[in-house]
Amino acid sequence: MALMSTGTKSHRDTWMLAAARTARGVNFGWWLQVLAGPLVIGSAAGAAALLLLRHRFPAGPAWSWPAGAGGLLLVLALVAWLVARRRFESPERSMVRIEDSMRLRNALSAAHAGVAPWPEPPAQIDAGLGWRWQRVAAPPLAALCLLLAGLFVPVGALPGANEAPSEEPIAWEKIDADLERLDQEDVVDESYLEEMRKKLEEMRAKDEEEWFSHSSLEATDSLKKRHENELQRLEREAGRADRALGNLQKNAGSLSQERKEQLLQQFDDALQGMQNGALRPNQELLQQLQQLNPNDLGQLNPDQLQQLRENLQKCGQACQDCQGGGEGEDWMDELMAGEGDQPGEGEGDRPGKGGIDRGPGEAGGVLGKEGESLKTGDLETLEAKDLSRALPGDLLQIQDGEHQVDETATTDHAGGAVGTTGSGGDRVWRESLDPDEQRALKRFFE
Known part of the structure; x- marks a missing residue:
């Protein structure tokens, strides 16, 4: 079982x-x-x-x-x-x-x-x-x-996938570079930089196809002009304030009361101009300028005053560099200075930028020493050595001469000839044209 x-x-x-x-x-x-x-x-x-x-x-x-x-x-x-x-x-x-x-x-x-x-x-x-x-x-x-x-299976990349992004307007790149330079120099107020960056980001946020539209280019041009005006204003006012402080410091004992008041007013105007614009110096420099009393310059520490002037110069130089007035323009300054310029009194050491006595004025030899005249444009005779090689139209000789005019009066002629002496236009055509031609000319000029 x-x-x-x-x-x-x-x-x-x-x-x-x-x-x-x-x-x-x-x-x-x-x-x-x-x-x-x-x-x-x-x-x-x-x-x-x-x-x-x-x-x-x-x-x-x-x-x-x-x-x-x-x-x-x-x-x-x-x-x-x-x-x-x-x-x-x-x-x-x-x-x-x-x-x-x-x-x-x-x-x-x-x-x-x-x-x-x-x-x-x-x-x-x-x-x-x-x-x-x-x-x-x-x-x-x-x-x-x-x-x-x-x-x-091999496939090609989407057109533009491997290409660089669309290029934005050059003005945006220029403003970006200026803002970056000002940020690195740390001489201006941060609020202006943030405001400009925000406006640029708003423009970039639009569709790339609208970047070069009419309205976008107008907005870009307006923003660029505003930025350039602010740079020029701050550079101008910082330079005015620096020159006023320099003249007050160096010539405090020799200035007349009227001239001193003019320099004080110049400093106050420059300070007011720096405060009123959108682009202002940084808070530290602005507070130092506001607390400064130009009447008491003699009592201030020279090192502190020199540092203040250097900060003003740095601020103005940063604005000038953003406008293209950096090291690349030094050669133009040297050229315009000339060879025979004499430094003026006061702060300025170049023609036209003197101190309180205004300097020497115009510079001599602005474009250098004048060279020997080449007599361009004068017509001269070329002596042809071999006339067999001359071409039609070549200039062979120039000489002065006078027209030979026959001043003998036309006399009367007998025997059916013209009986009177020609005068005016009669002497030109009545004696040389037949009757039909004379009538045709007469009808033409009537």
Whole structure:
């Protein structure tokens, strides 16, 4: 009995294993059938998406494209499995398929129900099913080819993707450079720099196609002119204040009361001008100028006064550099200074920029020493050595001469000739034209 039980159990396991294997094959076939259509369509759409993404973002990470393709396949496989599971076959049903294919006359069903012993399994169990690999492999291969094409087919970058960003108006770059220079020098109030940067950012926030529109260029030109006017104003007022302080410091003992009042008024006007504009010196310098009493310059520390003047000069120089008056213009200053200029009294040491006595005035030899005249424009005779080489139109000789005028009066002639002496226009045409010509000329001038 034990041997019979062991053999029966062995037969049962063999048949059940064959039924489970058949069920897995059937279910796998249903999953492939449901997946085939969406796999091809989804792969085609994925390949197109990959090509478009590679076209638009050529600098994207290389691993992202295969990862995206793998994620697409995983989603399609999961959806197909959920749809196909409604048709999946259980091992018991596959057992019926086996006994029908092998014509066992319900022997397996009866043995599974426990009413009959399990038959001895043959060497090969046939479920009556087979794979058509051409139909099974075609959709996955097509999907694989499409995705590989989307990953590796060469595509050109989107026009302009690898190009530099659109160039903005030159005025914006110039204002940016000026603001950066003023910020580094730390000589002006930060509020002006922040306001100008905010206005530039508002202009840049617009669509690039509108950067060079009429309205945008007008706004840019207005902002540029305002910025240039502020630079010129601060440079001018800082220079006036510095010159006034310098003259008061150097000539405090020799100045008349009237001249001293003029310099004090000049300093007050310059200080007021620096405070009124949008571009002002930094708070520290401005407070020092406001607290300064020019009447008490003699009581101040010379080092502190010199430092104050240096700060004013630094402020004016920064504004001048922003306007293009930096080191590149030194050669022009040297040229305009001339060779024979004499320094004036007071602070100024160049022509026209003297101190309280105004200096020497105009500089001699502004453009250098005058060279020898080349007599350009004079007509001179060239002596031709070989007249055989002369060309028509060549000038050979110039000489002065006078017209030879015949002053003899016309006399009367007898025998049918003109009886009177010609005068005026009569002498020109009446004696040389026939009657028809004379009448024609007369009608023309009437």
